[in-house]
Structures are given as structure tokens and as C-alpha cells.
Amino acid sequence: MQSLSLISLTLISAAVLAACGQKADETPATAPAETAQACGKVTVASMNWQSAEVLASIDKIILSQGFGCEVEIVPGDTMPTLTSMMEKGQPDVAPEAWINAVREPLEAAVKEGKLHYAAHSLTDGGVEGWWIPKYVADANPDLKTIDDALKRPDLFPAPESKGKGAVHNCPSGWNCQITTDNAFKAWGAKDKNFVLLDTGSAAGLDGSIAKAYERKEGWLGYYWAPTSILGKYEMVKLDAGVPLDREAFDNCNAKACDNPTKTDWPRAEVITVVTDRFKNAGGPAYDYLAKRSWGNDTVNQLLAWMSDNQAAGDDGARHFLRNNEAIWSTWVSPEVAAKVKAAL
Missing domain, CATH: 3.40.190.100 (Glycine betaine-binding periplasmic protein; domain 2)
Incomplete structure (x- = not known):
């Protein structure tokens, strides 16, 4: 009985696909590639400064609406967040990690494969x-x-x-x-x-x-x-x-010093850091974070709007996504961009 049922179901499925003009072994043409791998649950750190807060909110909207991730925003700060990622594998994503202050242990974690660098969050650096x-x-x-x-x-x-x-x-x-x-x-x-x-x-x-x-x-x-x-x-x-x-x-x-010398300030590297679990499970969602990067002029203007309007991260993210499609649409496929636009 079991084998007959399976045969019957196979024949019915093949007939339905044939009626739609498709072969049984073909993927439906309308299925976007981004849905081929489920994103699942993702924890994203929202650091306690304005640019990091709005970037975490942008990531939440794009990951949830564009890739179907179940996103949880968790509070963070540079040292505790990156330490937790190194030791516990949580949270999954630190969108705006200023890594200069924690470079040595972070580099070690990257070499061990515990963590990975995605995009430079700020193309210009800090x-x-x-x-x-x-x-x-x-x-x-x-x-x-x-x-x-x-x-x-x-x-x-x-x-x-x-x-x-x-x-x-x-x-x-x-x-x-x-x-x-x-x-x-x-x-x-x-x-x-x-x-x-x-x-x-x-x-x-x-x-x-x-x-x-x-x-x-x-x-x-x-x-x-x-x-x-x-x-x-x-x-x-x-x-x-x-x-x-x-x-x-x-x-x-950078310290109390009697004889400082003329030197330029170092430019801070600001990178999106992700856990090994998310890199392996995220699929196209990880690819988005590997592309997502913006310049300081863009960020300055957004933060000024947020300050003038007393806007929190979520409001700032929606303002950015509604008014800067030319920037963020390059981070994702046209299919994902359409989903995000529809959600807004």
C-alpha cells in the first residue's frame, strides 16, 4: 500500500507540473534563489551609539522582509558583544564593530574559524x-x-x-x-x-x-x-x-606622554562580524552582509535627520530605505529589493 501511494502521488505531481508547462525535475521559474535556503533565527547586536543602532535596524528590516529571517535585536557594546561572540557564539551579527580596540583576540577568533569578517560597514572607516x-x-x-x-x-x-x-x-x-x-x-x-x-x-x-x-x-x-x-x-x-x-x-x-610627536590619527576599521554558525547557515542572507557597506557622508546625513527628528533606529532605517534605494538596492538582488520595498 505504501509504495502504491507513493507512485500515485508522484504521478499526480508530475501531471500538475506538466499542466503548468514544467518538467517534474525543474524548479518553478517564479521561486527566487534567495528562498532556496532558509535563513532561520538571527540575533543582531544594536550597539549603543547612533550609527550602529540604525544599521542594526536596517539589517533587521532587510533580513526579515527580504530573506525571511526571524531577527531578534539584542543590546550590545564593542567589548562585551565581541567577547560574547568569541566565547559563546552569540549574537550572530555585530553590524558595526570598531575592531581596533579588540583586534588581537578578534583576529585569533577569525583564524580559528569561530568568527568571520563580512563587509566593511563604513567604507571610509572611522x-x-x-x-x-x-x-x-x-x-x-x-x-x-x-x-x-x-x-x-x-x-x-x-x-x-x-x-x-x-x-x-x-x-x-x-x-x-x-x-x-x-x-x-x-x-x-x-x-x-x-x-x-x-x-x-x-x-x-x-x-x-x-x-x-x-x-x-x-x-x-x-x-x-x-x-x-x-x-x-x-x-x-x-x-x-x-x-x-x-x-x-x-x-x-594615545597615552599620558611627556614628548608626543606629530602623527596622523589612525583610521578605525569598522567591520561587520558574524559567527561561523550564521555564515554557514545564512546562505544569501550572509551574502547581503558581505556586500552591505556605506560611506560616512551618507551616514552623517542620516544621523543628522535622526537627530533633528528625534528618531530612533527603526525610524531612521525606514527613512533611509525609503529615500536611498539607489544605495541599498546594490546590496541585494532585484527580487529581495522588491520584497523590502513592498514591506515599507
Whole structure:
């Protein structure tokens, strides 16, 4: 009875396929290749800063709506998330991992096959340095390097030190406060009639840029990308004028140091990290993460919109996907793009 039933079912199936103009061994022409392998459950880390939060939300929408994954967003931060991925294999995806601070153990985990690098999340990497407003750069085309700017204290007046220029420091307690202080020493800014201005907090630093822009005044100081401020206020990064000396930066300029040297800031590598389980099980969903990458200008503009509209990651993700199809559609197939668009 069992063999007769199987034969009957086979004949019926063949007849149905034949009626549709297909052979029994052919895949239906309308079945997208992306559905050939089930994506399953995926945990995605949403780090506690704006660009990482919105990228995790973008991944959630595309993975769930485009690839049929069951996505769970979990809170994260650089060290605890990557440590958990190395030791426990969870979460599956860290969309925006700034790997410089944990490079050695992470490289070891990659060599062992526990973790894998997908795309560079930020094509430009994380960028640090000293910046000036674009209107100052446009009015003074000779200002290209840090040395050039330090020749003109008159362009960057210190608010409480008449006749002196000001370099705005990084927020108190951040490591970049140390690197900025050391850069101030290395470039001999004090001897060039500049003072190092303590901004106190991230809000204080951002506020000083906003205030300068509103008044069209000069501003010189430390900042980084990508950030919402650089999406709202167009700034120009000064060339260090010297290459990165990695040994000098790591052993002196990034620490309390009596004799810092002129060196460029290292560019942070920002990579999507995935577990071995997800790389093997994700199929086309992993291929998406291996392609998904965007530039700092795009991120800056999105973060500025989020800040102006007090938008969380999910709202920012939907705004990006609705208004930047030319960017994200290159990350996926036309079939997946159509599914995502329909879901929006």
C-alpha cells in the first residue's frame, strides 16, 4: 500500500507540473534563489551609539522582509558583544564593530574559524582629526594642514583669551581628550598663540560647532566621523601633514606622554562580524552582509535627520530605505529589493 501511494502521488505531481508547462525535475521559474535556503533565527547586536543602532535596524528590516529571517535585536557594546561572540557564539551579527580596540583576540577568533569578517560597514572607516568649518576653508584656501591653521590664531579666536586662538578639545573622560592634548603639544600650538579649550562634554563640543556656524565664526578642534553634527554642519578635516606613525601613536600620543610627536590619527576599521554558525547557515542572507557597506557622508546625513527628528533606529532605517534605494538596492538582488520595498 505504501509504495502504491507513493507512485500515485508522484504521478499526480508530475501531471500538475506538466499542466503548468514544467518538467517534474525543474524548479518553478517564479521561486527566487534567495528562498532556496532558509535563513532561520538571527540575533543582531544594536550597539549603543547612533550609527550602529540604525544599521542594526536596517539589517533587521532587510533580513526579515527580504530573506525571511526571524531577527531578534539584542543590546550590545564593542567589548562585551565581541567577547560574547568569541566565547559563546552569540549574537550572530555585530553590524558595526570598531575592531581596533579588540583586534588581537578578534583576529585569533577569525583564524580559528569561530568568527568571520563580512563587509566593511563604513567604507571610509572611522575618521578622527582636527576640523574647521567649510566656510572658513572656502574663504582661506591656503588652510590645508594643521600647521597652516596654527599660523592663523586670528581666524579661530578664543572666547575668553583675547588675541589668542582656540583648539576645542574632546569631551572630558574620553580617550580622544588625551590624543588631542598630545597633538596640541606635538604641534607646538601653545607657542603659536593658541589655547586648548575644554568643551566639558559631547553636548558642549557639539554646541560650540553649532554656535560657530550660527555666527559664521572660526572654529578649530577635534572631531570624528561619522556623526550627526557633520551631517548638519559641513566641516573640513585638516590634513595632519605627516603620515601615521603607529608606534608613536600607540605608545605615546594615545597615552599620558611627556614628548608626543606629530602623527596622523589612525583610521578605525569598522567591520561587520558574524559567527561561523550564521555564515554557514545564512546562505544569501550572509551574502547581503558581505556586500552591505556605506560611506560616512551618507551616514552623517542620516544621523543628522535622526537627530533633528528625534528618531530612533527603526525610524531612521525606514527613512533611509525609503529615500536611498539607489544605495541599498546594490546590496541585494532585484527580487529581495522588491520584497523590502513592498514591506515599507
